[in-house]
Amino acid sequence: MGALRGLLAPFQIFNDLILPIGRGIAVACIALMVLCILIQVFFRYVLNNALPWPDEAARFLMLWMTGLIAPSAYRVGxxxxxxxFERALPRTIAAGVSLFLLSVSLLVLVTAVRLGYNHSSGLAWRFTSATLWVPLDWVGGTSFKLKLAWMYASLFVGFVLLTIVNIELILRSLITLAGGGAQLKPLSDVDLAGAE
Structure with a gap:
């Protein structure tokens, strides 16, 4: 069991450090997304002059918000x-069922990481956003359109973080099956809208 705890420690430390940063960025993304949508509503319905960029900016922010908040939600259930069914079972059997489901999830996540990487690299760097510009003229630079690969990278980052959380949950299930579940540190004190 000591070896399992040794394997668990780096994943737990990584998740304890990185996931709160992801949650903070996700909160900023959702705030900016709401701002983009309000700008679009004002220009479209008050000034009768719809802007081309807020819809795509809101989509960009939504993808990153999802990729960064999903691992935290997954970690705390x-x-x-x-x-x-799992709650009705004895603790050891429930941990076995959980371990099986987490193992299947790991296979899916590893495939998703590979697909996310392939989608956010290579050809994705050739295509640019239709409406999102990075304005650098005001600092003496040259403005450029945002590459779509930055949007697709949210898939890759989100699935990598979900995989790391999944490995932590698998190790925790193995420790629980070995009888050491009572000594495990609670996952988080974060309240994600009452998730239990």
Whole structure:
């Protein structure tokens, strides 16, 4: 069990340090997304002159918000789940069922990481956003359109973080199966809208 705890420690430390940063950036993304949408509503319905960029900017921010907040929600059980069966089982059997489901999830996540990497590299760097410009004229630079690869990178980053969380949860399930679940540090004191 000491070896399992040794394997768990780097994943738990990484998640304890990185996931709060991701949550903070996700909160900023959702605030900016709402601002973009309000700008679009004002220009479209008050001034009768729709802007071309707020829709795409809101989509960009939504993708990054999702990629950065999903790992925190996954870690504390914040995804929608039917867990009546697992809760009705004895603790050891429930940990075995959880381990099986986490292992299947790991296979899916590893495939998603590979696909996310392929999608955000290579050809994605050739294509630019239709409306999102990075304005550098005001500092003496040259403005340029944002590469779509930056949008697709949210998939890659989100799935990498989800995979790291999944590995931590697998190790925690193995420790629980070995009888050491009582000594595990609680995952988080973060309240994600009452997720339990």
């Amino acid at each position: 914040g995804f929608v789940a039917i867990d009546m």
